Amino acid sequence: MEEKMLPEITARYETAMFTVNRKLNAMIRELTPGDLTAEQLSTLRYIRSKGSATSSELADIFCVGRSSITAIITRLSAKNLIIRRLDEKDRRVIYLELSEEGTRLTDEMETRILHLFSKYLVDFDSEEAMLFINVLEKLAKVLAETADGSGNQQ
Template sequence: MKSRLKQFDITPVQYGVLQCIWQLNMHNPKEIAQFLDLENSTISGILERMENKDLIIREIDENDRRYIKIDLTEKSKALEAPVNKVVEEVNKDVMSIFSEEEKQTLKKYLRRIITI
Protein backbone atom coordinates (compact mmCIF):
# COMPACT_ATOMS: atom_id res chain seq x y z
CA MET A 1 0.00 0.00 0.00
CA LYS A 2 2.77 2.39 0.98
CA SER A 3 4.57 2.07 -2.35
CA ARG A 4 1.35 2.41 -4.35
CA LEU A 5 0.27 5.56 -2.47
CA LYS A 6 3.70 7.14 -2.89
CA GLN A 7 2.74 8.44 -6.34
CA PHE A 8 0.15 10.66 -4.62
CA ASP A 9 2.61 11.76 -1.90
CA ILE A 10 0.43 10.33 0.87
CA THR A 11 1.11 7.67 3.47
CA PRO A 12 -1.30 4.90 4.47
CA VAL A 13 -2.23 6.73 7.69
CA GLN A 14 -2.83 9.95 5.73
CA TYR A 15 -5.06 7.90 3.44
CA GLY A 16 -6.94 6.77 6.55
CA VAL A 17 -7.48 10.39 7.58
CA LEU A 18 -8.65 11.31 4.10
CA GLN A 19 -11.05 8.34 4.06
CA CYS A 20 -12.54 9.55 7.34
CA ILE A 21 -13.29 12.88 5.67
CA TRP A 22 -14.18 11.59 2.18
CA GLN A 23 -16.44 8.73 3.20
CA LEU A 24 -17.47 9.31 6.80
CA ASN A 25 -17.74 13.11 6.77
CA MET A 26 -15.57 13.42 9.89
CA HIS A 27 -14.07 16.87 10.38
CA ASN A 28 -12.94 16.78 14.00
CA PRO A 29 -9.37 15.67 14.82
CA LYS A 30 -10.44 13.89 18.01
CA GLU A 31 -13.15 11.99 16.17
CA ILE A 32 -10.70 10.95 13.43
CA ALA A 33 -8.06 9.94 16.00
CA GLN A 34 -10.59 7.82 17.87
CA PHE A 35 -11.83 6.13 14.69
CA LEU A 36 -8.26 5.33 13.56
CA ASP A 37 -7.23 4.38 17.12
CA LEU A 38 -4.52 7.05 17.25
CA GLU A 39 -3.39 9.26 20.13
CA ASN A 40 -4.41 12.93 19.92
CA SER A 41 -0.73 13.93 19.82
CA THR A 42 -0.14 11.54 16.92
CA ILE A 43 -3.07 12.84 14.88
CA SER A 44 -1.88 16.38 15.46
CA GLY A 45 1.47 15.64 13.78
CA ILE A 46 -0.22 13.78 10.92
CA LEU A 47 -2.59 16.67 10.32
CA GLU A 48 0.28 19.16 10.39
CA ARG A 49 2.14 17.20 7.71
CA MET A 50 -1.04 16.92 5.65
CA GLU A 51 -1.60 20.66 5.94
CA ASN A 52 1.98 21.28 4.78
CA LYS A 53 1.26 19.09 1.73
CA ASP A 54 -1.88 21.16 0.99
CA LEU A 55 -4.16 18.17 1.60
CA ILE A 56 -6.23 19.69 4.40
CA ILE A 57 -7.07 23.00 6.02
CA ARG A 58 -7.37 23.25 9.80
CA GLU A 59 -9.66 26.02 10.99
CA ILE A 60 -10.56 27.15 14.48
CA ASP A 61 -14.30 27.41 15.06
CA GLU A 62 -15.38 31.05 15.41
CA ASN A 63 -17.90 30.17 18.12
CA ASP A 64 -15.70 27.82 20.13
CA ARG A 65 -11.95 28.34 19.85
CA ARG A 66 -11.32 24.92 21.42
CA TYR A 67 -12.84 23.21 18.39
CA ILE A 68 -10.76 22.64 15.27
CA LYS A 69 -12.41 21.72 12.00
CA ILE A 70 -10.61 19.83 9.23
CA ASP A 71 -11.58 20.56 5.63
CA LEU A 72 -10.34 19.20 2.35
CA THR A 73 -8.41 21.25 -0.16
CA GLU A 74 -9.07 21.13 -3.88
CA LYS A 75 -5.94 18.99 -4.17
CA SER A 76 -7.25 16.32 -1.80
CA LYS A 77 -10.72 16.41 -3.32
CA ALA A 78 -9.15 15.67 -6.71
CA LEU A 79 -7.21 12.75 -5.22
CA GLU A 80 -10.26 10.86 -3.94
CA ALA A 81 -11.10 8.90 -7.11
CA PRO A 82 -7.55 7.98 -8.20
CA VAL A 83 -6.43 7.08 -4.67
CA ASN A 84 -9.51 4.94 -4.05
CA LYS A 85 -8.89 3.18 -7.38
CA VAL A 86 -5.33 2.32 -6.34
CA VAL A 87 -6.47 1.12 -2.91
CA GLU A 88 -9.13 -1.04 -4.55
CA GLU A 89 -6.45 -2.54 -6.82
CA VAL A 90 -4.20 -3.26 -3.83
CA ASN A 91 -7.08 -4.93 -1.98
CA LYS A 92 -7.84 -6.99 -5.07
CA ASP A 93 -4.18 -8.05 -5.36
CA VAL A 94 -4.02 -9.03 -1.70
CA MET A 95 -7.25 -11.00 -1.86
CA SER A 96 -6.19 -12.80 -5.05
CA ILE A 97 -3.92 -15.13 -3.07
CA PHE A 98 -6.90 -16.60 -1.19
CA SER A 99 -9.48 -19.13 -2.30
CA GLU A 100 -13.14 -18.14 -2.09
CA GLU A 101 -13.51 -20.11 1.14
CA GLU A 102 -10.45 -18.42 2.65
CA LYS A 103 -11.76 -14.99 1.63
CA GLN A 104 -15.04 -15.65 3.43
CA THR A 105 -13.19 -16.89 6.52
CA LEU A 106 -10.89 -13.86 6.52
CA LYS A 107 -13.83 -11.47 6.18
CA LYS A 108 -15.61 -13.26 9.03
CA TYR A 109 -12.57 -12.84 11.29
CA LEU A 110 -12.12 -9.21 10.32
CA ARG A 111 -15.77 -8.48 11.15
CA ARG A 112 -15.21 -10.11 14.54
CA ILE A 113 -12.13 -7.95 15.18
CA ILE A 114 -14.06 -4.79 14.29
CA THR A 115 -16.64 -5.51 17.00
CA ILE A 116 -14.02 -5.69 19.77
Protein backbone atom coordinates (compact mmCIF):
# COMPACT_ATOMS: atom_id res chain seq x y z
CA MET A 1 0.00 0.00 0.00
CA GLU A 2 1.20 3.50 -0.77
CA GLU A 3 2.10 5.46 2.35
CA LYS A 4 0.28 8.59 1.12
CA MET A 5 -3.00 6.62 1.27
CA LEU A 6 -2.50 5.73 4.93
CA PRO A 7 -4.16 8.82 6.52
CA GLU A 8 -7.32 8.47 4.41
CA ILE A 9 -7.53 4.70 4.93
CA THR A 10 -6.97 5.09 8.67
CA ALA A 11 -9.67 7.77 8.97
CA ARG A 12 -12.16 5.75 6.92
CA TYR A 13 -11.41 2.60 8.93
CA GLU A 14 -11.88 4.42 12.26
CA THR A 15 -15.13 6.02 11.14
CA ALA A 16 -16.57 2.79 9.74
CA MET A 17 -15.53 0.62 12.71
CA PHE A 18 -16.83 3.18 15.18
CA THR A 19 -20.22 3.26 13.46
CA VAL A 20 -20.44 -0.52 13.00
CA ASN A 21 -19.40 -1.29 16.58
CA ARG A 22 -21.64 1.36 18.12
CA LYS A 23 -24.72 0.33 16.11
CA LEU A 24 -24.26 -3.44 16.41
CA ASN A 25 -23.43 -3.26 20.12
CA ALA A 26 -26.57 -1.19 20.72
CA MET A 27 -28.71 -3.67 18.76
CA ILE A 28 -27.19 -6.65 20.57
CA ARG A 29 -27.77 -4.91 23.92
CA GLU A 30 -31.47 -4.59 23.00
CA LEU A 31 -31.62 -8.35 22.35
CA THR A 32 -29.85 -9.22 25.60
CA PRO A 33 -31.77 -9.89 28.82
CA GLY A 34 -31.64 -6.83 31.07
CA ASP A 35 -29.54 -8.39 33.80
CA LEU A 36 -26.75 -9.46 31.43
CA THR A 37 -23.99 -7.06 30.37
CA ALA A 38 -22.24 -7.10 27.00
CA GLU A 39 -19.06 -8.32 28.72
CA GLN A 40 -20.93 -11.15 30.40
CA LEU A 41 -22.53 -12.17 27.10
CA SER A 42 -19.15 -12.11 25.34
CA THR A 43 -17.71 -14.29 28.10
CA LEU A 44 -20.55 -16.79 27.79
CA ARG A 45 -20.21 -16.89 24.00
CA TYR A 46 -16.45 -17.47 24.24
CA ILE A 47 -16.84 -20.30 26.76
CA ARG A 48 -19.58 -21.83 24.58
CA SER A 49 -17.29 -21.77 21.54
CA LYS A 50 -14.39 -23.41 23.42
CA GLY A 51 -16.29 -25.73 25.75
CA SER A 52 -14.39 -24.40 28.76
CA ALA A 53 -11.88 -21.72 29.68
CA THR A 54 -9.77 -20.56 32.59
CA SER A 55 -10.03 -17.08 34.04
CA SER A 56 -6.46 -16.35 32.87
CA GLU A 57 -7.40 -17.35 29.32
CA LEU A 58 -10.44 -15.07 29.43
CA ALA A 59 -8.39 -12.14 30.75
CA ASP A 60 -5.89 -12.61 27.91
CA ILE A 61 -8.55 -13.03 25.20
CA PHE A 62 -10.53 -9.96 26.29
CA CYS A 63 -7.41 -7.89 27.11
CA VAL A 64 -8.57 -7.07 30.63
CA GLY A 65 -7.13 -7.57 34.08
CA ARG A 66 -7.77 -10.66 36.14
CA SER A 67 -9.81 -8.66 38.65
CA SER A 68 -12.23 -7.59 35.89
CA ILE A 69 -12.65 -11.18 34.73
CA THR A 70 -13.10 -12.35 38.32
CA ALA A 71 -15.98 -9.87 38.75
CA ILE A 72 -17.63 -11.08 35.52
CA ILE A 73 -17.20 -14.74 36.51
CA THR A 74 -18.59 -14.09 39.99
CA ARG A 75 -21.71 -12.46 38.54
CA LEU A 76 -22.22 -15.22 35.95
CA SER A 77 -21.82 -17.84 38.65
CA ALA A 78 -24.34 -16.03 40.89
CA LYS A 79 -26.80 -16.14 37.97
CA ASN A 80 -26.17 -19.89 37.64
CA LEU A 81 -24.91 -19.44 34.07
CA ILE A 82 -21.46 -20.96 34.59
CA ILE A 83 -19.96 -23.67 36.75
CA ARG A 84 -16.42 -24.06 38.04
CA ARG A 85 -14.64 -27.38 37.54
CA LEU A 86 -11.28 -28.23 39.12
CA ASP A 87 -8.62 -29.74 36.88
CA GLU A 88 -8.16 -33.38 37.91
CA LYS A 89 -4.36 -33.21 37.47
CA ASP A 90 -3.71 -29.73 38.85
CA ARG A 91 -6.22 -28.67 41.51
CA ARG A 92 -4.98 -25.06 41.24
CA VAL A 93 -6.51 -24.81 37.75
CA ILE A 94 -10.21 -24.03 37.58
CA TYR A 95 -12.11 -24.48 34.34
CA LEU A 96 -15.23 -22.46 33.67
CA GLU A 97 -18.04 -24.16 31.78
CA LEU A 98 -21.58 -23.19 30.95
CA SER A 99 -24.37 -24.55 33.11
CA GLU A 100 -27.49 -25.91 31.43
CA GLU A 101 -29.11 -22.48 31.80
CA GLY A 102 -25.94 -20.80 30.51
CA THR A 103 -25.94 -23.06 27.46
CA ARG A 104 -29.64 -22.43 26.82
CA LEU A 105 -29.26 -18.66 27.14
CA THR A 106 -26.11 -18.53 25.00
CA ASP A 107 -27.71 -20.64 22.27
CA GLU A 108 -30.78 -18.40 22.32
CA MET A 109 -28.58 -15.31 22.04
CA GLU A 110 -26.59 -16.87 19.17
CA THR A 111 -29.86 -17.40 17.28
CA ARG A 112 -30.97 -13.82 17.96
CA ILE A 113 -27.59 -12.39 16.87
CA LEU A 114 -27.54 -14.52 13.71
CA HIS A 115 -31.03 -13.26 12.85
CA LEU A 116 -29.91 -9.67 13.49
CA PHE A 117 -26.82 -10.00 11.28
CA SER A 118 -28.71 -11.77 8.52
CA LYS A 119 -30.93 -8.69 8.08
CA TYR A 120 -27.85 -6.69 7.07
CA LEU A 121 -25.77 -9.32 5.31
CA VAL A 122 -28.46 -9.87 2.67
CA ASP A 123 -27.19 -6.62 1.12
CA PHE A 124 -23.91 -8.38 0.26
CA ASP A 125 -23.42 -11.06 -2.35
CA SER A 126 -21.38 -14.14 -1.36
CA GLU A 127 -18.19 -12.79 -2.93
CA GLU A 128 -18.43 -9.46 -1.09
CA ALA A 129 -19.17 -11.19 2.21
CA MET A 130 -16.21 -13.57 1.85
CA LEU A 131 -13.85 -10.77 0.78
CA PHE A 132 -14.94 -8.70 3.78
CA ILE A 133 -14.47 -11.50 6.30
CA ASN A 134 -11.14 -12.57 4.78
CA VAL A 135 -9.74 -9.04 5.07
CA LEU A 136 -11.09 -8.66 8.61
CA GLU A 137 -9.57 -12.02 9.62
CA LYS A 138 -6.24 -10.95 8.11
CA LEU A 139 -6.32 -7.77 10.22
CA ALA A 140 -7.20 -9.83 13.32
CA LYS A 141 -4.26 -12.16 12.62
CA VAL A 142 -1.82 -9.26 12.21
CA LEU A 143 -3.06 -7.69 15.44
CA ALA A 144 -2.84 -11.02 17.30
CA GLU A 145 0.78 -11.41 16.20
CA THR A 146 1.72 -8.11 17.85
CA ALA A 147 1.34 -8.97 21.52
CA ASP A 148 2.17 -5.51 22.84
CA GLY A 149 -0.31 -3.76 20.54
CA SER A 150 2.35 -1.37 19.26
CA GLY A 151 2.18 -2.63 15.71
CA ASN A 152 5.75 -3.90 15.90
CA GLN A 153 6.12 -7.48 14.79
CA GLN A 154 7.76 -9.75 17.35
